[in-house]
Amino acid sequence: AQSVTQPDIHITVSEGASLELRCNYSYGATPYLFWYVQSPGQGLQLLLKYFSGDTLVQGIKGFEAEFKRSQSSFNLRKPSVHWSDAAEYFCAVAGSGNTGKLIFGQGTTLQVKP
Amino acid sequence: NAGVTQTPKFQVLKTGQSMTLQCAQDMNHEYMSWYRQDPGMGLRLIHYSVGAGITDQGEVPNGYNVSRSTTEDFPLRLLSAAPSQTSVYFCASSLQSKPTYEQYFGPGTRLTVT
Numbered sequence: 073a074q075s076v077t078q079p080d081i082h083i084t085v086s087e088g089a090s091l092e093l094r095c096n097y098s099y100g101a102t103p104y105l106f107w108y109v110q111s112p113g114q115g116l117q118l119l120l121k122y123f124s125g126d127t128l129v130q131g132i133k134g135f136e137a138e139f140k141r142s143q144s145s146f147n148l149r150k151p152s153v154h155w156s157d158a159a160e161y162f163c164a165v166a167g168s169g170n171t172g173k174l175i176f177g178q179g180t181t182l183q184v185k186p
Numbered sequence: 187n188a189g190v191t192q193t194p195k196f197q198v199l200k201t202g203q204s205m206t207l208q209c210a211q212d213m214n215h216e217y218m219s220w221y222r223q224d225p226g227m228g229l230r231l232i233h234y235s236v237g238a239g240i241t242d243q244g245e246v247p248n249g250y251n252v253s254r255s256t257t258e259d260f261p262l263r264l265l266s267a268a269p270s271q272t273s274v275y276f277c278a279s280s281l282q283s284k285p286t287y288e289q290y291f292g293p294g295t296r297l298t299v300t
Contacts, residue, residue, distance in 0.1 A: 081226070104285040115190070115276060115291035116229075123286060162228060166285030172217045172236070173244060174289065176228030 074099050076163050078177035085153050086185045093148040093180050095163030104166035105146045106174065107137055111159045119161075122146060133157070158184045188212050190292035192277050198298045199267040207262040207295050209277030215290075217283040218260040222246065222273040223294070229276060235260055236283050267299045 075098045085091050097103055104123050108116040120131025127139040137148045146163060160179045167173035193208045211218065219234035221244075231244030235254040249271060251263040260279075264271060275295045280287040 076228075108291075113293075115293045116278075117291075118288055121288075164228075170236075170283045170285075171242070172219055172234055172280065172283035172285070172289070173231050174229070176230075178226050178228050 074165060074167060074175050076165050076175055076177035078161075078163055078180050080180050081178065082181045082183070084183040084185060087155050088152050091148075091150045091153045091157070091182070093161050093163075093182070095146045095148065095177060096144050097146060097163070097165045098144065099165055101168070103146075105137075105139060106164045106166075107131065107135070107146075107148050108162045108164060108176075109133075109159050110162065110179075116162065119148070153182075153184055155184045155186065158182055190277055190279050190290050192275075192292035192295050194295060195293070196296050198300065199264070200300055201267060201269060203267050204263070204265050205267065207264075207275055207277075207297070209260045209262065209292060210258050211260075211277075211279040211290070212258065213279065213281075213290070214257060215279040215281055216257070217281070217287070217289075218254065218277065218279045219244070219289075220250070220252065220260070220262045221276045221278065222271075223276060224273050232262065232275075234283075264297075267297075269299045271297065272299045273297060 107119040163177040164174040220232040221229040233252040235241045277292040278289045280289040
């Protein structure tokens with residue numbers, strides 16, 4: 073069965089430090105992968121997506137993610153975190169078929185220390 | 187262009203009461219869906235629709251009904267609310283159900299069932 077695992081429930085980094093959020097997926101075929109961000113009290117906003125091609129994808133707000141098929145991973149990175157990046161981050165994989173279903177990980181809450 | 191709108195933002199129900207969560211989009215999107223978000227579980231798909239008059243069940247459909255009489259609206263009905271339905275509910279839409287089309291999420295409805 074398809075699944076997404078985000079091993080870190082909560083991460084705290086200092087402002088200006090680098091960030092890596094982990095995501096592992098289980099999917100038989102080539103996956104469509106996404107990272108979403110949810111600011112407090114808000115809906116989800118798409119940060120970036122991977123469908124095919126270059127395994128390093130760039131997103132909004134200075135985020136990037138690297139698809140590694142051998143490790144079934146799609147980790148999110150940012151070189152220098154800003155206080156406004158504090159939010160909850162969700163990794164997701166598109167379900168099989170064209171149902172539009174997204175399978176989400178449990179989410180990682182990012183806290184940024186001044 | 188308001189995007190995806192949801193009403194109400196907050197709701198408290200007593201066990202056994204019924205209510206309808208409203209979702210509307212003004213982007214002429216064919217695909218609409220409902221998710222619920224629970225702590226530590228990410229988002230799970232409740233129901234989805236690939237066009238007016240067409241709906242289908244997602245991962246956790248029990249206790250919820252949907253209909254899609256227009257392209258714009260996709261209401262979610264709770265027929266007899268239960269405490270297990272306490273959650274944050276998100277509506278999403280995209281041009282089509284294919285994963286290559288970005289999904290846009292509404293701001294959510296926080297529902298408490300006592």
